[in-house]
Amino acid sequence: MLLERRALQTELPALAGLGNVDLCELLASLGFPVDGVETKQGETILEVDITANRGDTLSQRGMARDLAAKLKAPLASLPHTQLTEGPALFPVRLEADACPIYATAILDLGANAGTPTEVVSFLASMGSNAKQLPAVDASNELLHRYGHPTHAFDADTLKGTLLVRWGREGETLRTLDGVDRKLTSNDLVIADEAGAIALAGVMGGDATKVTSDTKRVLLESAWFDPRVVRRMAHRHGLHSDASYRFGRGADPAMAKIARDLLAARLQAWAGATLKGAWTAGQIPEARPAVTLRLGTLGRIAGAPIDLAEAAAHLVQLGCSVKIQGEELCAVPPTWRHDLALEEDLAEEVLRLRGFDCIDSVLPPLEGAPLPLAPNYLQARNLAYRLAHVGFHQTVTLGFISPDADAAFAGSDNPAEGRTLGNPLGQEYSVMRASLLTSLRATAELNLRQGAKEVKLFEIGPIYRSTGNGPSEVMVLALVWTGTLGGEDYLTRARAVQAADLLGVARDLGAQGTPQVRELGEGMLALEIPLADLPAHEERIIPKFTPFSRFPALERDLSLLVDLAQPYAVLASAMTEAVGKAAGECFKGLGCVDVFRHKSLPAGRQAWLLRLRFQAGDRTLTSDEVDGWVTAALEAARTLGAELRG
């Protein structure tokens, strides 16, 4: 919202002594941070942030009123002469509770003397151009100056009784912006006998608008239910200055006053003659009183505050206040729709005292802390470990394009259930079924940027379609590509291989053989659900397992096997055989070298297998170990392996 320093000061003369910087500080301390200050045609304009609950401050006077409460300085009196009301020249019927009061007047317009230059300049400060139509400019000025939206109809276009009623299905209205609006029974409209002529509190109709030919105007100054106005503005996508203010709660007591002020301006600017003024309905009853207890106030403030002091602040804000014992009872003013709970009153007291007065105290620890969640610790520790072995953690957007998603989504995970109804665009429309698409794009970007080796990981949710909406599965995805090593004098450069990635996964505790995928030439990746990795271990030190202090013996077997021989099959056959023979003394089997060369028999390769033996209670003898190795070799032979000469 825009504030013009001069107009603000007209409402609150006490601001005269305050510099702009101090004014900004003051506004911020009251909850209205200033986003910018600029000078436009000699006027200082402040752009102020106003929270949704403070519709009462959406004008120069409204803001001045809040500042006045803080400064305990008087507001200028309104230049207001009350009109004498008479019989209705147009019958007005209020058929909906959403409009409790509708003040109006009819004036014959005389010669247009033009909108006064100071008003033209004020409107310019508000970012609005004067139309040189007195009824329009005056209404606009009142809105920005006093916060109450009003409207003027060309009275000669109106037919019969004016109604404030709910819209009818199928009814249409062309609004001032030239758009034909389809109305529903949730739209509150002003209507004459021919149909709707305005969307209440949002925008007037085109057919009844004031033009330079208008001879006679009917003024409208009413109050509409904020919820109804907000819904209408939202439904029609029509956010006007009026709907903004009515939607955040205007002051019903201003209905008649704004009508009077508008009439007075037309008399002054356009030689208008008042034909009659009247009001349908009345100001709704005052909001219910709110009770603030001494204890609550002290609890929220963190220190006891006298109810008398609290009352003084609330009175400054326009509340009428009574103190009874340890309770304060406040009736909010007609312009404050946000004071409904005792917490609201306490906040107002603190706000006027200044939040800087609040002490700084750590709360007592009332119960024992709960442990950190194992899931959180698991993910965090994984990230540490991967970072230490050279991987970079990425954060990528959760939504991707349907095409990118399809590349890694299983057929049991249809994209429909994961698709947004209102995405930023097609490329951000599906909650991803895999992190791999995003990691591939990130890896490619790094390669394009000249990275020789790209090692990335991401920990995040992937999405599965279920009947009840998307469910989330936390996964770890790894991608590794490019050249490994070769950056120093000890290691030689080589391409990244699937076994490298698998080794990392195994090291993290992945069971079995996770599927390593090739996302591009030499770009290797895998994705593992965090549930498949070891959970965070609660125990500080695991249970003791005894270990042998006797020497271990290792024996190597160089075997010729078929190129197609699966390692797991051979290893398990040998393990089973040795296990049977050696029992506890067999400590494992590993492959330490793979040799493929044209010097070997066609279709064969050589594996160097290492068997490890150790006893818990003695030093093993060469003879017994030889027997076990023979058993292993026999098992290997049954699968077509032979000892390499």
Next chain:
Amino acid sequence: MDLTLLPPDITAAHSGFELAVAACADLDALMRLKGEFTGRDGSHAARMMDLLKTAPKEQKRELGAAINGLKNAWEESIKKRQSELEASKKRGTSLASSWDPDLPPPMPAHGARHPLNRLMDRLVDVFRPLGYHVEEGPETETEAHNFDGLNIPEDHPARGSADTFYFAAHEGKLLRTHTSPVQVRVLKRLAPDIEKLGGIRFLAPGRVYRKDEIDPTHSPMFHQVEGMLVGHNIGMHHLKGTLAYAMKALFGPAADVRFRPSYFPFVEPGCEVDVRCPLCGGSGCRVCKGSGWVEILGAGLVHPNVLRFAGIDPTIWSGFAFGMGVERTAMMVSQTPDLRLFFENDQRFLKAMGGLD
């Protein structure tokens, strides 16, 4: 020994030979040198033998003598140096004599955690001593958790499809717009045990989504850290004390906080929290736009309706909640000029901004 018969490059090599032998700091180097001078293929000696084969008959004798003399001299020197080196290796002094400490050692190739994760985890560490644990919630939420339970009115603009992403096939399912629905989930879950627990304290870091176009200061996905405490007689002073502690722990002892009134439907009173600019210490700079303060959090006392919605009696229990924008804070602290860098994931950026801890 007449060397004039030999090619000039070999005589040149010979003149530097003794020096080269002495410079061999270890056996490897010496063996390389040996290969170069007396090896079977391609060495100086081998080339001389080739030369001898093609030499004119009358020169052969003289040349042969010269070559042999040279070869013998080389072999002897190498042998001598070899025994020296072997002896020194036995004494365990070879490293000291052979390794040049100016040679850059091979460095372990480390990666990095993402700066946003680092900042969130740091916050967890900061709040842990105050008894906060970590809670997580799903990114796919219901209107009940994201709005209703947080006292956000039914016609609040944030609920509109212009601000919030909704799923096409599932009415009322949305991507959470803040981490605050974790409040609703945790309060509901812990409400039956709240007496026994002595209140509730937790931190909820996570990803959230809002319908903002991607630009240097906006992203449709970003991170927040939510914090909440529920106890007896909790007031604004407790919120201030907690955040003052946390900001000092995060930004250093000079950090200070300032509260300004604000409004969020799920707190009352509500405030925005400024921290004394960590870059200029409050004297005013570009980051704080000269004010000495930067806005970093939204906070307030938990609205009684939020407690009531979760089944907690607001006449007995009270609390505070706060939410921090992670990207915003990370950008401010690091002076990263463009938010998109956090989602681009260039390894150079990650290594520089993320690190290992």
